[in-house]
Amino acid sequence: MANNVAAAGVPAFGEGEGWQGIVGDWSSDKQTFPVPWGKAMMWIFLLSDTFIFSCFLTSYMKVRISTTIPWPNASEVFGLDVFGVSVPLLLIAIMTFVLISSSGTMAMAVNFGYRRDKKKTVALMLATAAFGAMFVGMQAFEWTKLISDGVRPWGNPWGAAQFGSSFFMITGFHGLHVSAGVIYLLVVARRVANGFYDQKGNYDMVEISGLYWHFVDLVWVFIFAFFYLW
Numbered sequence: 001m002a003n004n005v006a007a008a009g010v011p012a013f014g015e016g017e018g019w020q021g022i023v024g025d026w027s028s029d030k031q032t033f034p035v036p037w038g039k040a041m042m043w044i045f046l047l048s049d050t051f052i053f054s055c056f057l058t059s060y061m062k063v064r065i066s067t068t069i070p071w072p073n074a075s076e077v078f079g080l081d082v083f084g085v086s087v088p089l090l091l092i093a094i095m096t097f098v099l100i101s102s103s104g105t106m107a108m109a110v111n112f113g114y115r116r117d118k119k120k121t122v123a124l125m126l127a128t129a130a131f132g133a134m135f136v137g138m139q140a141f142e143w144t145k146l147i148s149d150g151v152r153p154w155g156n157p158w159g160a161a162q163f164g165s166s167f168f169m170i171t172g173f174h175g176l177h178v179s180a181g182v183i184y185l186l187v188v189a190r191r192v193a194n195g196f197y198d199q200k201g202n203y204d205m206v207e208i209s210g211l212y213w214h215f216v217d218l219v220w221v222f223i224f225a226f227f228y229l230w
Helices: 002-007 016-026 037-066 090-116 119-149 160-193 195-200 202-230
Strands: 080-082 086-088
Touching: 002 160, 037 090, 037 160, 080 090, 090 119, 090 160, 090 202, 119 160, 160 195, 160 202
Parallel strands: none
Antiparallel strands: 080 086
16 A cells, blocks of 8 residues: 555655645555454444434333323233243343343353354354344244233233334334344354354454344343333
């Protein structure tokens, strides 16, 4: 790059005065913080996704505060019967434990990725994807149970009609992210296994996929707090 700049008659970095110096500095292709483009683009995507989830949760809070009809009791709506005893939020607690645990396996996968330990990296990424698939499966069970109990986007048997639309929109959008993340992790794990990233010379993609997965887990913490505990 420097040779091309010199050949074009543009001053090199730090050379020249006035406008020539400015042109030389900008043409030198220097980076203050050397961040891979893939990681930078993932951060930008996650920032945009943060705005979307923030709008969803803010709208949910506004709807819940402004409605004059009592909001359904989450402990009753999301309870499960175990040996004839209703246990509030049992399924949701298990789902949360599974998803938070997946962050641990993903963090270890990134660690072993940078150590170039392919077997452990692949195994941990597959474990993370399995946790994600378990979460989506439990969420599908949760949806099925609520639909069979009469919950619809336009109404439900327990109170405010907005409950159904809020629930399906927020949890459905998050579930879509988890499902996409499971596919994403499987693709990256396969590439790690077949040596694709050895040819590239780095395992940055493992960390980038980890950023996405940690974001999905973090969003669930807010959904759990706002939707199930409030």
